[in-house]
Each structure stands twice: as structure tokens, then as C-alpha cells.
Amino acid sequence: xxxxxxxPIAYHWSAEKRRxxxxxxxxxxxVDEVYLGEVICSKRAPFHEADLPTTxxxxxxxxxxxxxxTLAEVMLTRERKATADLAAMEAPEIEINNAAxxxxxxxxxxxxxPFMNAYNEATIAWMAGQGAxxxxxxxELPGPAIxxxxxxxxxxxxxxxxxxxxxxxxxxxxxxxxxxxxxxxKDNCQxxxxxxxxxxxxxxxxxxxxxxxxxxxxxxxxxxxxxxESGRLVADGVTHLRLMPQGVDMVAVSALFRSVLEGGTxxxxxxxxxxxxxxxxxxxxxxxxxxxGYRRISNSAPA
Amino acid sequence: MSLAExxxxxxxPAALRTAVDAGADAVYCGFNNATNARNFPGLNFTxxxxxxxxxxxxxxxxxxxxxxxxxxxxxxxxxxxxxxxxGARIGVDAFIVADMGVANYIRCTHPHMRLHLSVQAAAxxxxxxxxxxxxxxxxxxxxxxxxxxxEIRQIRKEIPCEIETFIFGNHGLMVEGRxxxxxxxxxxxxxxxxxxxxxxxxxxxxxxxxSMSSRLAGxxxxxxxxxxxxxxxxxxxxxxxxxxRPDGYYAFEEPVSLNLSRLLPDLIDAGVHAFKIxxxxxxxxxxxxxxxxxxxxxxxxxxxxxxxxxxxxxxTEGQKQTQGAFETKKWR
Numbered sequence: 193x194x195x196x197x198x199x200p201i202a203y204h205w206s207a208e209k210r211r212x213x214x215x216x217x218x219x220x221x222x223v224d225e226v227y228l229g230e231v232i233c234s235k236r237a238p239f240h241e242a243d244l245p246t247t248x249x250x251x252x253x254x255x256x257x258x259x260x261x262t263l264a265e266v267m268l269t270r271e272r273k274a275t276a277d278l279a280a281m282e283a284p285e286i287e288i289n290n291a292a293x294x295x296x297x298x299x300x301x302x303x304x305x306p307f308m309n310a311y312n313e314a315t316i317a318w319m320a321g322q323g324a325x326x327x328x329x330x331x332e333l334p335g336p337a338i339x340x341x342x343x344x345x346x347x348x349x350x351x352x353x354x355x356x357x358x359x360x361x362x363x364x365x366x367x368x369x370x371x372x373x374x375x376x377x378k379d380n381c382q383x384x385x386x387x388x389x390x391x392x393x394x395x396x397x398x399x400x401x402x403x404x405x406x407x408x409x410x411x412x413x414x415x416x417x418x419x420x421e422s423g424r425l426v427a428d429g430v431t432h433l434r435l436m437p438q439g440v441d442m443v444a445v446s447a448l449f450r451s452v453l454e455g456g457t458x459x460x461x462x463x464x465x466x467x468x469x470x471x472x473x474x475x476x477x478x479x480x481x482x483x484x485g486y487r488r489i490s491n492s493a494p495a
Numbered sequence: 496m497s498l499a500e501x502x503x504x505x506x507x508p509a510a511l512r513t514a515v516d517a518g519a520d521a522v523y524c525g526f527n528n529a530t531n532a533r534n535f536p537g538l539n540f541t542x543x544x545x546x547x548x549x550x551x552x553x554x555x556x557x558x559x560x561x562x563x564x565x566x567x568x569x570x571x572x573x574x575x576x577x578x579x580x581x582g583a584r585i586g587v588d589a590f591i592v593a594d595m596g597v598a599n600y601i602r603c604t605h606p607h608m609r610l611h612l613s614v615q616a617a618a619x620x621x622x623x624x625x626x627x628x629x630x631x632x633x634x635x636x637x638x639x640x641x642x643x644x645x646e647i648r649q650i651r652k653e654i655p656c657e658i659e660t661f662i663f664g665n666h667g668l669m670v671e672g673r674x675x676x677x678x679x680x681x682x683x684x685x686x687x688x689x690x691x692x693x694x695x696x697x698x699x700x701x702x703x704x705x706s707m708s709s710r711l712a713g714x715x716x717x718x719x720x721x722x723x724x725x726x727x728x729x730x731x732x733x734x735x736x737x738x739x740r741p742d743g744y745y746a747f748e749e750p751v752s753l754n755l756s757r758l759l760p761d762l763i764d765a766g767v768h769a770f771k772i773x774x775x776x777x778x779x780x781x782x783x784x785x786x787x788x789x790x791x792x793x794x795x796x797x798x799x800x801x802x803x804x805x806x807x808x809x810x811t812e813g814q815k816q817t818q819g820a821f822e823t824k825k826w827r
Contacts, residue, residue, distance in 0.1 A: 265670060267619045267641070275622070292622035295629070307673060311566040311687065314596025322630075332675045332684055333568060341569035362676050363669040363731070366619075366641035366820060367827045369746060373737050378827040394735040396715040397743045398708070402680075403735070405746065410669070412679055478682065484712060485679035 194426050194453050196446060197225040197353065199436040200261040202232055202361070202406055204385040207240045213437070214247045218254035220443045222450040223435065225257040229278070231264050231289055231307075233368070233407045234271045235381070248284060259285045264307040264364050265408060266292040287328070299323040306330060306355065307364070311337070313344035326351035328434065331360045331416065334482035335424070342429035351431045356418035357445060358436025359391065359404055359411040360476075360485060369405045378408075390439035401474075402486075414476035414486050419452060419463055421480055426453075444469055499763050499770060499793050502560070502659060503786045506538040506775035511548045511559075513779045518790030521558035523591060524548070524775065525689075529571075530578040531562040532615055532671075533775045534689030546585050558588040564613035566594045566672070566686040576600055583608055591637070592616075593672055598631040611635040611659070615672035615686075621653035628656050635659055637771060640667055640753065641820045641827075644765050651766035660762060663785060663810070664773025666753040666819055668731045676730045681712040692716075692729045699725055709733075718743070726750050751815040756789075756807030758821055760796055785810055 230237040248258045279296035289305035303326040310327045342352040371381035391404030404411040451457040478487030503519035505511035514522045525531025527539035561582040567575045583605040592598045593615035614637040618624045627633040635657040678684040681696045696712040705721030709728040716728030732750040734743040792802035
């Protein structure tokens with residue numbers, strides 16, 4: 193049975209907003225697995241890490257599998273320590289997003305996160321030999337490559353995950369672009385990113401919305417939406433479909449994906465309801481079809 | 496003191512010979528396909544060209560490093576495997592790799608070949624670098640352009656391999672190997688196709704008021720008034736509008752180039768083994784000027800003389816320069 197997952201929150205949501213969010217996810221969202229932890233900025237972690245044990249317990253009590261995700265960028269002492277600390281844990285599972293985490297984890301079981309660049313069967317085979325149990329493929333990987341990667345990962349006994357909803361991560365940097373926009377640096381950022389719970393929009397100088405800034409991360413303006421392609425992903429061997437938390441009703445979003453997966457709602461109807469739920473948002477699936485990522489291709493055979 | 500090897504770009508056979516003649520200790524280059532991160536039209540080497548280039552370089556005591564530093568998408572791994580086999584047969588001195596599958600293939604199939612870790616692997620901590628050393632026998636890491644000199648010094652103490660740093664040329668802002676901006680706008684991937692803000696998708700549009708828009712795949716990356724020089728539309732060096740920056744600003748970085756000529760002695764002292772000059776897409780005369788100037792500077796430092804910094808600074812005349820992260824972490 194295909195598992196629906198909720199990725200880690202990419203943004204700087206307050207501790208209270210996170211508590212409310214996960215309480216509602218635990219009670220109402222039909223997702224099977226939830227990734228927790230700060231992936232983008234190590235300065236944010238102190239605001240919410242004290243709540244982690246309670247959140248884990250709350251979600252597990254609701255029957256969800258919890259996985260802790262590690263930072264995508266590891267450079268500073270505190271980032272190296274945070275990564276090593278997570279890698280030392282026996283439970284819950286961990287998802288590793290930086291090679292520093294792979295070194296610390298050794299051959300003990302772990303998941304490979306979307307920042308680890310598992311693009312092909314040779315890399316996946318190497319990772320499986322080092323203790324990986326599960327791999328989240330890069331968001332830009334096109335459909336035919338997903339199918340080949342998924343088949344080889346499954347043959348090695350790995351779970352295979354693909355992001356099917358939410359803004360795509362397009363880049364990470366050592367520099368904080370949120371701070372830069374406010375004339376600050378990363379060290380004196382004063383957490384301006386908290387004001388943008390769905391990222392800070394960047395428009396071109398002729399006013400086309402194109403990118404979103406989230407601290408050191410650059411994201412797509414459009415939400416990736418592979419709901420129409422989810423059936424083909426599953427048929428191609430993908431075992432886990434990832435929804436990225438956005439500043440929208442994620443319970444409703446996950447319910448729509450769940451109902452399509454279970455065949456309870458016709459695809460056209462669910463897609464239409466998703467569109468109505470997110471009238472302000474543009475959807476994209478170009479990466480899946482090997483085209484410019486921002487594009488929205490009607491559901492046809494992948495290129 | 497380390498030898499401070501000078502690693503120079505070779506986008507074409509002619510540029511390679513120029514770099515060798517100008518005093519490069521090593522040149523780096525790639526095949527003319529998706530296996531390297533400068534897969535631009537008119538650049539790079541056929542197998543025959545590489546064979547001749549290696550003979551030319553080796554006859555003059557210069558090493559040749561082959562960049563296989565992109566990420567093969569599933570189903571296309573053969574192209575990278577064949578490039579590695581070919582490079583080993585031709586006798587290049589090292590492979591520059593990023594993908595774990597590619598690294599593992601070379602380690603298993605060509606265990607005598609030397610591996611360098613590309614900046615595309617984004618290894619920015621001692622632990623990440625050690626992972627690649629311990630897993631694949633990597634002998635040298637090319638550090639991301641995001642570290643300060645004290646951080647480089649500290650890393651050197653904690654890793655079992657050599658360090659190569661960029662000292663001159665394009666100033667990459669994003670963590671390399673983790674950037675899909677070009678694919679998002681153009682459908683060509685930096686990681687899988689070796690393409691970044693490709694020229695084939697560029698257009699310059701002049702408006703009635705004389706202003707110029709530089710566009711990539713239909714997106715306006717920047718606009719220039721009639722008296723400004725229009726820049727190339729590299730996505731991370733464009734001007735954008737944010738809610739409180741309504742006039743447009745360099746959201747990521749200004750179009751500056753990296754020039755660490757003033758910091759060379761500090762970098763050597765911090766334990767850097769090799770200096771890398773960016774620019775496989777640049778002309779022969781550019782390569783000649785830059786390589787000659789840095790050759791002289793490195794020789795001066797090795798001989799205990801102060802390098803003529805003014806000559807090096809003049810290389811970027813007309814273009815803004817930065818010492819980027821190397822000078823201060825305020826850059827972040």
C-alpha cells in the first residue's frame with residue numbers, strides 16, 4: 193500500500209504554529225509518515241526543538257511513523273554537532289540530507305533525503321550497501337528516470353519517495369537571502385524569515401512571480417503538484433508520496449491525495465477541488481515531464 | 496609550505512595548450528557531453544582531442560584532470576561509465592567527480608586512478624569530506640566558495656586529503672550540485688546536463704526608451720537603463736522585486752567575479768594545496784593572461800618574494816571584484 197508522507201517544515205514557523213499544526217496533523221490528516229526537524233537553518237532549531245519529544249509522541253500515538261530529518265547544509269560547529277547528535281539516535285528513524293550525516297551514521301539504518309542527490313541506480317546501490325533503507329529522489333528527476341531508479345531501489349529492498357506536492361527546493365546557499373533582502377547578514381538576521389510562512393516572493397522586474405526565498409533556500413513560486421501523475425508513480429514502483437507543508441490547509445490537501453490513492457475520488461474531481469482550495473497558487477509538473485520545472489503539462493505520456 | 500599547484504581551465508584544445516605554455520601545473524577539462532558541468536556548445540574535447548592534449552601536457556610536465564562532475568540520471572549511467580573508462584585508457588592524471596555512483600565505479604574498476612572531489616559534491620565540512628575520502632579514496636577536495644580562511648585552516652587539520660580552492664573567476668553563489676534554478680526556467684539541468692543559464696535561451700530586448708532587458712527562456716532576469724551595460728542573464732545574478740524591495744535588487748548576488756590574489760599567501764599558510772582558476776568558457780587570450788599572471792605570483796610567493804598584486808587585480812579591470820566568503824563571514 194502506498195504511503196503518504198508529510199515532509200519537514202521548510203519555513204520558520206513559530207513554536208506555537210508548529211504545535212497547532214502537528215496537533216491537527218495527528219488528529220485529522222490521513223498521512224502515514226511525518227518528517228520532523230530543521231532542514232534549512234540551524235539558527236531556527238532552538239525555537240522548536242524543545243517541543244520535539246512531545247510532537248513525536250503525539251504523532252506516534254496517532255499511528256504515524258515519525259522520521260527526523262537532518263540539515264541540508266552543514267558547515268558550522270553547531271550544524272556539525274546537530275547532525276552528529278541526530279545520527280547517534282536509535283529511534284526514531286532518521287533521514288540524512290548531508291554527507292556529514294552519512295559519516296556519523298555509518299552502516300546503521302537510515303533514509304536518504306532529497307538533498308543527497310540520489311539520481312541513479314549506481315548511487316542508490318552504493319547507498320543501500322551503506323545501510324540506506326529508503327531513498328527520496330531529487331525533485332528535478334524526470335519520470336522515466338524515476339521509474340528506473342525506483343525499480344532498482346525496490347530490487348534492493350528500499351522504500352522510494354517522490355515529492356508530489358509543494359514548492360520545489362531549487363537551491364541552497366551559505367548566504368541567507370532573507371537577511372540580505374532586509375540589509376542584514378545571516379549572523380544578525382533577527383529571524384526576519386518568520387514573517388513569510390510560505391516564503392518571500394520574488395518577481396521579475398516586469399512582475400512575473402518566479403521564485404520564493406526561504407532563508408538560505410530558494411524555492412519555486414509554483415507548487416509541484418503530481419496528483420495527476422501519482423497513479424503512474426505508484427505503478428512505476430514509488431512507495432511513498434511526499435507532501436511538503438505549505439501555508440495552506442494541509443489536512444485538506446492530504447485528504448485529497450489520500451482519496452485519489454484509494455480510488456475514493458475520481459482524479460479530475462480531486463484535482464478540481466485542490467485547485468479550488470488553492471486559487472492563488474500556480475501548479476507545476478514540468479520536472480516530471482523533462483521540461484522547464486515551472487510548466488504545467490497536461491497529463492500525458494512523459495517525454 | 497604546500498606547493499600551491501596552479502590548476503587552470505581548458506575549455507578547448509587550443510586553450511589547453513595555451514594554459515600549459517603559460518605555466519599551469521595542471522589543466523582541467525571535460526568531454527563534449529553531459530558528463531561535465533560546463534557542457535556548453537563549442538567547448539570541450541572529443542576522445543581524439545583529449546588523447547592529443549594529454550600527450551602535449553605530459554610532454555611538458557603538466558597534469559590533466561578530467562571533470563566527470565555531473566550527476567547521471569537513472570538510465571543514462573553508461574555515458575559516465577564510458578567517459579571514465581575512456582579517460583583511464585587515455586591516461587588522464589585524475590578524475591574530478593561528484594556523484595557517489597560514479598566515484599564508486601571508478602574506485603572499483605580503475606583503482607589506480609586518482610579521484611578529486613568536485614565542488615559539485617558540496618562537501619563543506621570535515622565530516623562530509625572524510626565520508627568521500629573513506630568511501631572512495633578521494634585524494635583531494637575542491638572546496639565550495641563559501642568558507643573563510645580560518646575555516647579552511649581548521650578543515651585542513653581534520654581531513655586526510657589535499658585541498659583545492661577557487662581563486663579567480665566566476666563567483667558561484669549557490670551550493671553547487673544542489674541548484675535546479677536553470678532547470679526550473681529552461682528545462683535543462685545543471686546537475687544532469689551540465690548546463691547553467693544556457694546561451695541558447697538568452698535574448699536581449701531593447702525597449703522604446705532605450706532600456707534593455709536580458710531574458711532567459713522568456714523570464715526577465717534583469718533590466719538595464721540606456722546608459723548601463725546589459726549583463727548576461729545568469730539567474731542568481733539578476734535583479735528581482737520583493738514586497739519591500741519594489742524597485743528590484745540583486746536578491747542573491749551582484750555580478751562580481753572572485754579574485755583572491757591578495758589572499759594567496761594566507762591560503763597557502765592555511766594549508767591549501769592547489770589554486771583553481773575558473774573559466775573553461777573563456778578565450779585563449781584570457782587564459783594566457785590570467786595563467787601567466789598567477790604563475791608569476793605563485794612563483795614569487797614560493798621564492799619568498801611579495802607577489803605583484805596590482806597585476807592580478809588589473810586582470811578583472813572593468814568588472815567588480817570580491818573576495819567573497821574567504822575574507823569575512825559577513826558575506827553570509
